[in-house]
Amino acid sequence: MANGFTQINFGTSKSGSSTPKMAEVQPISLESLTAEDLKDFRFQLSSQLQTTLEVDQLINILYRHLNKIVNVSGINYRCKQPSIETAAGRSQKHRCSYQLSMSKINYGEIIFTRSRRFSEKELSTIESIMDVVIFPIKNALKYQEAMTTAMIDPLTGLSNRGAMSVALTREIERARRHSDQSMSIVVVDIDHFKAINDRYGHLVGDSVLRTVAQIIQTTIRGCDACFRWGGEEFLICLSNSTASLAQVVSERIRVAIAKTAFLPDKERRITASFGIAHYDGESDWPELVERADDAMYQAKTQGRNQTVTSLVGNVHSDLA
Template sequence: MVSPLHSNGRAQLREDKAVTSIGELAPKPDLRPELLLKLSGKLQTTLELSQLLEIFFREIQQAVLVDGLSYNHAGNNILQSQGKTSPHSVSYRLQTQQDYMGDLTFHRSTRFREHELANLEGLLTTLVYPMRNALRYHEALAAAFRDPLTGAGNRVALDKTLSRELELAKRHGQQLSVLMLDLDYFKQVNDQHGHSTGDKVLKDAADCICSCIRQTDMCFRYGGEEFLVMLSSADQSGALRIAERIRMSIAALIFNAPKGELQISASIGCATLRGDDDRDSLVQRADKALYQAKHGGRNRVISDVDMAFSELEQAAE
């Protein structure tokens, strides 16, 4: 079903893809059958959302002139667009009885007429099921790169993402920092309170980390109770501020465990990209800083710069 969200369109699509007018006098779609057949065939050639929307935007111009379209699926954190935005718009919700498939907005510099809205709604019937298939593919792909317990990215996602972001940061002269985070004495949580409590601690800690970082940043489960946070466009001072915010937020968590209330803490190592860094050297410096934070008393943040100063002081002595 395609339901108008905010428009003067007065049509909706049923599961059988038939357009039924709410008002008897509402215009009917005036679309050539060969156009719908061609569009339907092309939409079935891809499972990539961006390509699907590009094909749809390009092909519907034969029936209705549209300056741009935007697609939003809040549940999957997807926001994509084609063309340009304009003063006038009309929005539709894409859904079947079982699946919600997001909201689609069409933009144009002039108002959409009634017969054009009817044609748009007729064209949308060809998009519903290809969009459902593309979303299922997107969700399956996302699950393959997500840690099933915490919802953070897994090591496969980390390897792909960090290499790409490091290359982009170097190419465009941008800052990039990483945080290596380890939950202190986590083995004792499992030993004393059970693995179900340990799983709860890991998941809530991951949620806590994600609530402290920006939308452009990413959190990955590095292994066990260790997480890596990638901070885009963050220099050392900015990375340290975020790290300290994460440390304090985790320390404030309170868990109701079988043996009473439980609190945890985290040690964090921070490293900022240098000109000669590759992925491994950047992560190794953050890991080394984490090692210093844990052996310096835990529940603290240490940067690779702090670590370098400490090593120079020791050498001077």
């Protein structure tokens, strides 16, 4: 049976769920733990928690240190905004949970579990260190929010070039390790975008960029990613793809853009040119992107509003 309900400053509840049993390391007896011992423990825990801004590492540090005085089999942490869920150890039947709140702001929920009930002394000890835990978690969440914001293009809501570099490095490594999980890159460039800005103004131009971004996002799969590469250019990374799939996806997006009424002048349509490069053993992602970019310029040369698959050796031009 799980522990009962207790309310503390951070918000506390105890509930239970069944999971397989596991062996537990016996902690130091709390009966011999003095106020000075607890003070030292809080200081050591606080010092260790200040060494990282990664939430999963914070939970692992807490798990290791708490087991010195209170035995827990597992610690789970979850937060709705930003969406984070991480754990250390293994979840068990009996649990105590704490809502981490400060100044009416919620910083998630932390859950301690084990196979036997927590005593009141153990609950009191856990509750006494929650103030040490909440500040590092708050800082880690703010850091993650800042990092996420830095990776997002504010106009379109797409990931930016910084995020693109991280994602493409990961995808190239995956394609290199697994021959059956290849990838494709698609470069998309809106045709005559400068003329659109000059004629209709930058507000309309911004609206065009946002709408094109939405069309791409609603067309690609959940495992794919789209980035604003710069100006009127977008880059799509198709994970676990084939060259034929990249062609199909590109054509769907191209046709959807051409059919959409973007401009005050309903008779005038926006078009885009597409360049595709399928992974072919490149050592790093810039080589693959360059091939896709060359193919996109070839599409411009051939009349725009079309899709071209990687043509090696093309020369960049000033076409728009």
